[in-house]
Amino acid sequence: xxxxxxxxxxxxxxxxxxxxxxxxxxxxxxxxxxxxxxxxxxxxxxxxxxxxxxxxxxxxxxxxxxxxxxxxxxxxxxxxxxxxxxxxxxxxxxxxxxxxxxxxxxxxxxxxxxxxxxxxxxxxxxxxxxxxxxxxxxxxxxxxxxxxxxxxxxxxxxxxxxxxxxxxxxxxxxxxxxxxxxxxxxxxxxxxxxxxxxxxxxxxxxx
Amino acid sequence: xxxxxxxxxxxxxxxxxxxxxxxxxxxxxxxxxxxxxxxxxxxxxxxxxxxxxxxxxxxxxxxxxxxxxxxxxxxxxxxxxxxxxxxxxxxxxxxxxxxxxxxxxxxxxxxxxxxxxx
Numbered sequence: 001x002x003x004x005x006x007x008x009x010x011x012x013x014x015x016x017x018x019x020x021x022x023x024x025x026x027x028x029x030x031x032x033x034x035x036x037x038x039x040x041x042x043x044x045x046x047x048x049x050x051x052x053x054x055x056x057x058x059x060x061x062x063x064x065x066x067x068x069x070x071x072x073x074x075x076x077x078x079x080x081x082x083x084x085x086x087x088x089x090x091x092x093x094x095x096x097x098x099x100x101x102x103x104x105x106x107x108x109x110x111x112x113x114x115x116x117x118x119x120x121x122x123x124x125x126x127x128x129x130x131x132x133x134x135x136x137x138x139x140x141x142x143x144x145x146x147x148x149x150x151x152x153x154x155x156x157x158x159x160x161x162x163x164x165x166x167x168x169x170x171x172x173x174x175x176x177x178x179x180x181x182x183x184x185x186x187x188x189x190x191x192x193x194x195x196x197x198x199x200x201x202x203x204x205x206x207x
Numbered sequence: 208x209x210x211x212x213x214x215x216x217x218x219x220x221x222x223x224x225x226x227x228x229x230x231x232x233x234x235x236x237x238x239x240x241x242x243x244x245x246x247x248x249x250x251x252x253x254x255x256x257x258x259x260x261x262x263x264x265x266x267x268x269x270x271x272x273x274x275x276x277x278x279x280x281x282x283x284x285x286x287x288x289x290x291x292x293x294x295x296x297x298x299x300x301x302x303x304x305x306x307x308x309x310x311x312x313x314x315x316x317x318x319x320x321x322x323x324x325x
Contacts, residue, residue, distance in 0.1 A: 120287040158293040165284045165298050172281050
């Protein structure tokens with residue numbers, strides 16, 4: 001199952017043309033328009049200023065939506081992976097994540113997002129640094145077997161790419177594509193499928 | 208090199224793509240943008256092993272050698288602008304001949320509509 005994580009609500013037909021079956025659509029404060037019409041899963045972005053702010057904001061989030069934390073601070077990202085309510089550490093151009101956070105994410109079963117859009121928004125030396133950092137992050141993820149997802153992370157239609165392109169690009173950087181797809185499916189079904197409890201355990205209805 | 212026997216010629220690959228752009232894009236501009244992207248990502252070595260075979264303003268075919276296919280696909284994926292025009296190049300597939308590439312990917316897409324899900 002191909003799932004993409006987006007920051008806008010695209011047309012479902014367009015998404016299917018790109019090879020995705022469904023998507024998790026993230027927005028700050030849950031301000032989304034039209035996501036119900038397309039059966040997308042709703043996601044909430046939290047952008048905290050400090051760890052205390054993160055704890056405060058997490059008390060207000062809805063239980064029906066995927067909670068993602070987006071921050072440029074290592075301490076906030078480290079605090080976020082220890083919180084039960086956080087489902088995913090979202091990716092951005094300035095995201096900073098360290099070795100300890102990746103290891104903790106594996107223990108706490110928090111998904112780390114690796115997105116393509118940050119490479120489309122940067123050029124030259126900055127993109128060079130991002131490519132190196134992403135390669136290193138993917139190596140750490142492989143070492144600790146951390147749950148991760150590869151996404152387009154697009155905020156408009158010009159940043160979205162097909163599922164095949166995402167696979168090709170991230171396998172070039174050394175990502176384990178099958179694992180990423182499995183983790184995306186688990187996270188998606190946790191919120192989209194009422195019968196799903198955890199991976200390998202779900203409620204079967206009697207015939 | 209001209210006149211090489213077929214067994215010594217480099218194998219070619221053709222990448223079919225669909226360009227979603229906010230404005231019209233010419234073949235020359237697209238070719239230059241692709242070359243700039245390759246130069247920026249992988250440097251001068253091997254950057255000449257790619258060429259724009261066909262482009263009608265929406266659908267196109269990029270030719271390259273088999274050995275540099277992965278690099279070219281990465282460059283196409285990371286191409287976000289042609290000049291000042293925002294673009295979204297969607298790779299449709301890869302084929303070994305131009306004829307098969309056109310038949311398999313471009314002709315199918317030309318006859319498609321949102322009604323049949325293509």
